[in-house]
Amino acid sequence: MTTLKELAALLNISVSTVSKALNDSHEISEKTRVRVKELATKLNYKPNRIAQQLKSSKTKVIGVIVPSLMNPFIAEVVHAIEMTLDKNNYDMSLCISNENLKKEQRSVELLSNGSVDGFIVAVARETQIKNKIEHFENVNKSTPVVMFDRVINEIECDKVVVDDFQSVYETSRYLIDKEKREHILLISNIEELSVGKYRIDGYTKAVKESNLKVSVLKLGGIVNPDVKIYDYLKLNPKIDAIISIDHITGIMALNMLKKLGKEIPTEISVIGFGYSDAQFVSNPKISVINQKAREIGEITTKIMLEKIKGFKDRDLKTIVIPSEIILRESTK
Amino acid sequence: MTTLKELAALLNISVSTVSKALNDSHEISEKTRVRVKELATKLNYKPNRIAQQLKSSKTKVIGVIVPSLMNPFIAEVVHAIEMTLDKNNYDMSLCISNENLKKEQRSVELLSNGSVDGFIVAVARETQIKNKIEHFENVNKSTPVVMFDRVINEIECDKVVVDDFQSVYETSRYLIDKEKREHILLISNIEELSVGKYRIDGYTKAVKESNLKVSVLKLGGIVNPDVKIYDYLKLNPKIDAIISIDHITGIMALNMLKKLGKEIPTEISVIGFGYSDAQFVSNPKISVINQKAREIGEITTKIMLEKIKGFKDRDLKTIVIPSEIILRESTK
DNA sequence: CTGTTAGCGCTTTCAA
DNA sequence: TTGAAAGCGCTAACAG
Numbered sequence: 001m002t003t004l005k006e007l008a009a010l011l012n013i014s015v016s017t018v019s020k021a022l023n024d025s026h027e028i029s030e031k032t033r034v035r036v037k038e039l040a041t042k043l044n045y046k047p048n049r050i051a052q053q054l055k056s057s058k059t060k061v062i063g064v065i066v067p068s069l070m071n072p073f074i075a076e077v078v079h080a081i082e083m084t085l086d087k088n089n090y091d092m093s094l095c096i097s098n099e100n101l102k103k104e105q106r107s108v109e110l111l112s113n114g115s116v117d118g119f120i121v122a123v124a125r126e127t128q129i130k131n132k133i134e135h136f137e138n139v140n141k142s143t144p145v146v147m148f149d150r151v152i153n154e155i156e157c158d159k160v161v162v163d164d165f166q167s168v169y170e171t172s173r174y175l176i177d178k179e180k181r182e183h184i185l186l187i188s189n190i191e192e193l194s195v196g197k198y199r200i201d202g203y204t205k206a207v208k209e210s211n212l213k214v215s216v217l218k219l220g221g222i223v224n225p226d227v228k229i230y231d232y233l234k235l236n237p238k239i240d241a242i243i244s245i246d247h248i249t250g251i252m253a254l255n256m257l258k259k260l261g262k263e264i265p266t267e268i269s270v271i272g273f274g275y276s277d278a279q280f281v282s283n284p285k286i287s288v289i290n291q292k293a294r295e296i297g298e299i300t301t302k303i304m305l306e307k308i309k310g311f312k313d314r315d316l317k318t319i320v321i322p323s324e325i326i327l328r329e330s331t332k
Numbered sequence: 333m334t335t336l337k338e339l340a341a342l343l344n345i346s347v348s349t350v351s352k353a354l355n356d357s358h359e360i361s362e363k364t365r366v367r368v369k370e371l372a373t374k375l376n377y378k379p380n381r382i383a384q385q386l387k388s389s390k391t392k393v394i395g396v397i398v399p400s401l402m403n404p405f406i407a408e409v410v411h412a413i414e415m416t417l418d419k420n421n422y423d424m425s426l427c428i429s430n431e432n433l434k435k436e437q438r439s440v441e442l443l444s445n446g447s448v449d450g451f452i453v454a455v456a457r458e459t460q461i462k463n464k465i466e467h468f469e470n471v472n473k474s475t476p477v478v479m480f481d482r483v484i485n486e487i488e489c490d491k492v493v494v495d496d497f498q499s500v501y502e503t504s505r506y507l508i509d510k511e512k513r514e515h516i517l518l519i520s521n522i523e524e525l526s527v528g529k530y531r532i533d534g535y536t537k538a539v540k541e542s543n544l545k546v547s548v549l550k551l552g553g554i555v556n557p558d559v560k561i562y563d564y565l566k567l568n569p570k571i572d573a574i575i576s577i578d579h580i581t582g583i584m585a586l587n588m589l590k591k592l593g594k595e596i597p598t599e600i601s602v603i604g605f606g607y608s609d610a611q612f613v614s615n616p617k618i619s620v621i622n623q624k625a626r627e628i629g630e631i632t633t634k635i636m637l638e639k640i641k642g643f644k645d646r647d648l649k650t651i652v653i654p655s656e657i658i659l660r661e662s663t664k
Numbered sequence: 665c666t667g668t669t670a671g672c673g674c675t676t677t678c679a680a
Numbered sequence: 681t682t683g684a685a686a687g688c689g690c691t692a693a694c695a696g
Contacts, residue, residue, distance in 0.1 A: 001446065001474070003673060014683045019675060029681055044470075046445040050386045051673035054688050059382065061425070069401060069411040070608055079401040082428045086435070091447070093393070094426040096414045103418070113378040114333065114689090115423070138376075142333065226612065248612055255615030258590070276402055280558065280580055281613045283587030335689060346667045351691060361665060383689035386672050446673090 002045040063116035072275040080297025099125040118144040144307040159318040164198035172206030181241035189219040199245040244272040270330040284329030334377040395448035404607040412629025429456040450476040476639040491650040496530035504538030513573035521551040531577040576604040602662040616661030
């Protein structure tokens, strides 16, 4: 790789002159500036990023720590984060905790040595369950942190979340009030997560205030969730609506219902949580609570970048992105 | 952030002594080593990564450039890459080309200034279509490059690919020979990609050598692929088997067939391309050609790391990961 | 065993 | 308009 020193030597001028010329400093003459730039392009010179980082003590890199890329919602958010960072000339260092506390701790640890200017985080399942938060407490003192979706209340940082409670509450109300459903089942494979609890709470509130029965089928970590769903529905033929609070069990339910010969949406409605392919993969096309992954990624990133640019006394905010209910074919 | 200098000052010893003590140099006395380490942990000292990188001219970062994270196969490969890099104490800098040539070029450009020790790439759709490869040619001279799945033949680098031709050929043969199918339709939304072409070729060969008709339904970039599939199947009721060469149109076809009242797999079989959730999302559970994303990610990364460690290992290899045919419920 | 020094590649102040 | 020099934080060869 070509360096400033080499350019300087070849041109018989000093390193600092070369540096200034390349950075369009006005204190350099037109002539040498041109001379320098010509040679630079000819030799395909690129300033060594590491050296610049050391000098400026800014990396223009954001560390992104997420539980998994096999969750389509998270994948889409990460996608959006990258796009937004890129627009602002930032790079992304991606760590995947794999839902694992230890790995998450290590990632935070490893990147908080000057490698990144900030952290964007969705916390691991295990971290939420055990409520271990020291690693974030430490890093949060010295580096900006923004959490999205899976956040930790006790950590004082900016947060971008979905209206988990509200969206499921409203969805339940819709089923009760508009569709006159009376036996609504909630199914879930994320009941241990904070977001899962909020969603279940939203459902519970709506159902209770209409004096209906609370039915929650918890599938987290289970081997054959589809047969579990099938069996439950077979045993409980009165169920006339299903809300799934994750990305997959709703589509499963749809399939199981068809297997049971149920008419959708006349006999029973299904509403799931949305991701980009959900409608293509399901038939009838599943109605969903859509989480606006792209928007979440974009806003999270923008908050991060503002933070870095240094509005020092900017107070911390928690932004709630309202999700939208998209009614497709699995509801009346 | 605490620095060596600060530690040295507090302990009244030199910076280099501190450095050596922390690195367990044998030329440092037990006593000072302990003293130094104690203070270091007390002040939560962490060596500045950037400085180390500058010094060693190694970053221990691999640049990963992929077209999209919304493709579940790619997301899973990236996931596996991260896991493997992490095991080897490497970080990942992730760029998403978004299937876009310009952005891919920029990403390569931006990272090839000392930011990373190597590149792992799956090339963008537009890059493949236009066959623009200069950006890789340049970087390939100075930095190790490993491509996976979507590779460029003209670039001389290590490659990890799937047996696109062979797997679809064998799948077709299975349908013809074992299931005695005679009207096999191939559907695709990736026909412009190299991998898409190989897959179609595999199908074509098998069908032709049995004197059956070649039927290919191309859906790339189309707005409502599902209705297109529906219409086609309605117009061509003789079709008795479908091979989808991407991750989504197979499941779509399954759904459309049910809509048309077809019995699966008695009247018609469907085989798609696999990803981790495919079986949960489809009913009957879709039979697939499974691409072993995890394995691809792991091997790609291992090759990359070997490459970096062993400069001398000059010979380039192309590794073909055989995919497996998983017969589930959508085939006889 | 410990310290001095040089240098990785770059930017930036200050002096010429 | 140009250049010398310092320094970002670290490592390591060489001296003491």
